[in-house]
Amino acid sequence: MLPNSSTPHTPQECNAAMRPVRDALDLLGGKWKLPIIVGLTGGPLRFKQLQREVAGITAKMLSKELKELEINGLITRYVQADAAPVAVTYTLADYGRTLYPVIEALRLWGQQHRRHIMHPEAAAAEWLNAASA
Amino acid sequence: MLPNSSTPHTPQECNAAMRPVRDALDLLGGKWKLPIIVGLTGGPLRFKQLQREVAGITAKMLSKELKELEINGLITRYVQADAAPVAVTYTLADYGRTLYPVIEALRLWGQQHRRHIMHPEAAAAEWLNAASA
DNA sequence: CCGTATCCTCATCGATACTG
DNA sequence: CAGTATCGATGAGGATACGG
Numbered sequence: 001m002l003p004n005s006s007t008p009h010t011p012q013e014c015n016a017a018m019r020p021v022r023d024a025l026d027l028l029g030g031k032w033k034l035p036i037i038v039g040l041t042g043g044p045l046r047f048k049q050l051q052r053e054v055a056g057i058t059a060k061m062l063s064k065e066l067k068e069l070e071i072n073g074l075i076t077r078y079v080q081a082d083a084a085p086v087a088v089t090y091t092l093a094d095y096g097r098t099l100y101p102v103i104e105a106l107r108l109w110g111q112q113h114r115r116h117i118m119h120p121e122a123a124a125a126e127w128l129n130a131a132s133a
Numbered sequence: 134m135l136p137n138s139s140t141p142h143t144p145q146e147c148n149a150a151m152r153p154v155r156d157a158l159d160l161l162g163g164k165w166k167l168p169i170i171v172g173l174t175g176g177p178l179r180f181k182q183l184q185r186e187v188a189g190i191t192a193k194m195l196s197k198e199l200k201e202l203e204i205n206g207l208i209t210r211y212v213q214a215d216a217a218p219v220a221v222t223y224t225l226a227d228y229g230r231t232l233y234p235v236i237e238a239l240r241l242w243g244q245q246h247r248r249h250i251m252h253p254e255a256a257a258a259e260w261l262n263a264a265s266a
Numbered sequence: 267c268c269g270t271a272t273c274c275t276c277a278t279c280g281a282t283a284c285t286g
Numbered sequence: 287c288a289g290t291a292t293c294g295a296t297g298a299g300g301a302t303a304c305g306g
Contacts, residue, residue, distance in 0.1 A: 015168075015171075015188075017240065018167060018168070018171055018240075019243070020239070020240050020241075020242075020243025020244040020246070020247060021167060021236055021239045021240045021243055022167065022243070023243040023246060023247065024239040024240070024242050024243035024246065025158075025161060025162060025167070025239060025243075027246070028158060029158060029162050030278085030279095031278085031279075032279095034151060034154060034155065034158070035148075035151070038148075038151055046287080046288090047287070047288050047289075048287065048288075055148075058279085058280060058281075059288075059289060059290090060279085060280080060281090060289085060290075060291090061278095061279065061280080062289090063288080063289055063290080064279095072246070072250075073249060073250075083287095084287095085286090085287040085288075086286090086287065086288065087287075087288090088287080088288060088289090095249065098242065098245070099242065101238060101242075102238045102239060102242045103154055105234060105235045105238035105239075106153070106154045106157040106158060106235060106238075107150065107151075107153050107154045107157070108153075109153075109157050109231065109232065109234075109235045110152070110153025110154055110155070110156040110157035110158075111153040112231070113153070113156060113157065113160070113205070114153060114156065116206060116228065117205075117206075163298080163299090164298085164299075165299095179267085179268090180267075180268055180269075181267065181268080191299085191300060191301075191302095192268075192269060192270090193269085193270075193271090193299085193300080193301090194298095194299065194300080195269090196268080196269055196270080197299095216267095217267095218267040218268075218306090219267065219268065219306090220267075220268090221267085221268060221269090
């Protein structure tokens, strides 16, 4: 839909088409969402473990981000109340893994872009050729 | 690389793998980058035209964002000095269009996510089935 | 027309101290 | 251990006025 389709798309139509993109961007945006998701790819972790995994994050930020990720269904929060002190375990939900292709697309472009910044013409040609092949 | 590969990936390796993702995310992030890129998909536009296309943006923001996009090679700036007053035309570079697959990936996930938010189980099952098919 | 300069507001994030 | 409360710094972004 983004590349020129046969139907003439007005600015209004384009904005509508871009809304889901903004959604995804906002969900992955910010400083910590991605590191947290990555940190949980290796398996479930407790709060403190996860904080160690995501280097530099404060408890406040981790708590806040985890809440948002849970609301969006990307992760699961499990409270083991019988233990003392309480243990809380966070798991990357199956739904969270549906983000992998998106992250991979971003990673591929980002990798290519680093090359492009150093060797603009060469990298651009390589990229364009790969796309047409 | 993101899904579990055969080689055990340490947090350090994961962070390294995520750096290009952060690059791409930062480039597309912010309030205006996307609308500007979309605004230029229809063809070259002059500054004022583009400002009208990107509803709500101020001249300051448009100028700043265009500078960043040009530095990254996504758009091209052409100054027609002989005209009075000067005419400046911005064009989405071929390289800028290499972002289309990335944007499309974001759009697909975002669209699916909107459905997921309303009908969690149904949408999740549908998505997972589609992935395995 | 194409911007820049200046001032301002507000959300984000960090540091620290504290609670169940 | 798993958070919350509070304060403060920083930076993105907006409003307005002005310059080339």
